[in-house]
Amino acid sequence: MKINFVKGLLLAATLGVGLSSCSVATKTVEAEVATQTLLFEDIYEGGNEKSITLNVAEMLGDVDITKIEGATIQSILVSKKDSLGLSEINEAKVQLLGESEDLTMVTVGVSGEIKEGSQEIELSILDEVEIAKYLKEENVTLVLDLTYIKDQEVPQNYEVGIKFDLEMNEQK
C-alpha cells in the first residue's frame, strides 16, 4: 500500500516536471503601428468608410510574426489636426478585416461622445477581441468608419494610431 502511494507520488512529480518543461513561455510586448492617414472623399451625411490594407510584417517592424501567440488592441487614437478637428463627425469605429474568407470583419474600437472642438479621440476598445489570427496573415485591412453630421464637399484627412499588445512565444 505504502509502495503504491510512493509510486503515485513519483508519477505525479514526473508528470508535473514533464508538463512544466513542455509549457510555452510567453511575454507580452507592445507594438505601435506607424500612424496611418486616411483620406475621406465624396462625404455624405451618415456613415462613411475608408480602408487601408497593410502588410503585417512591415506594420509590426521588428516583431517576429511567427512567435505571436495572442494579440489584442491596446489603444486606437483617431485624430484630425486642423481647425475643424472632429467637429464634423459624431461617431468613429475601427474594424479589422483579414485576407482569407474565414476571417470575418471584426469591430475593435468604437468612440463614445465626441466632444466639441476636440482634434482627437481615443476609441473604447472592445474586450475579448482576439486578433492574433489577423496578424498571421500577409496583409490586414484597417477600416475606419466615420459618421458625418452633414455632407462635406472638401476631402478630409484623418490619422489613425494603433497600439497592439502581443503575447510572444519565447521558446527558441
Add this chain to the structure above:
Amino acid sequence: MRRNILIALVALFTMSFVSTTTVSEEDRVMGVWMESTGKAKVKISKIGSKYFGKIVWLKEPTDPETKLPKTDKNNPNAELQGVKLKGLRIFKDFVYTGDGVWEKGTIYDSRKGKTYDCKITMIDDNTLEIRGFIGISLIGRTDTWTRQ
C-alpha cells in the same frame, strides 16, 4: 483613308468609354438598396475582395423614447449598444460565388440583435433577394430589396 482613321478613332473612343463604365458581374450588387418595408436603405460596397452593407438612411431615425438618434440598443454586446444605427454595417463578409449570388456572409437584424447567415441573389439589376437563415439555407426568411 482619312475617313477610316476617323472611324477607327471613334471606335477606339467608344470601346474605352464602354470598358470604363461597365460594372463587373460581381460588383453589380454595389449601390443603395431599400428593404421591403421601406424603413431602411443600405449601401453595399466592396472592401478588399468582400462585400459589406451599412445603413445609410432610416425612415424613423430618432428613438421615440430618448428623442436621440436610434442606437443598436438590442446588440448582445453591451459595448456596442451605443453605436448609432445609421452607419451600422449589417451585411458582412460576402463573397461572389457566381450566377448573381453572394454568399458566406452574415446579416445583422438590429431589431432582434441577432446575426444570421445570409445569401444574396440578384434577381435583376434592380432587385435583390436577401435570404437570412441559421445553419442551412432551407430554413429561413427571404426579403426582396429594390435598388434606389
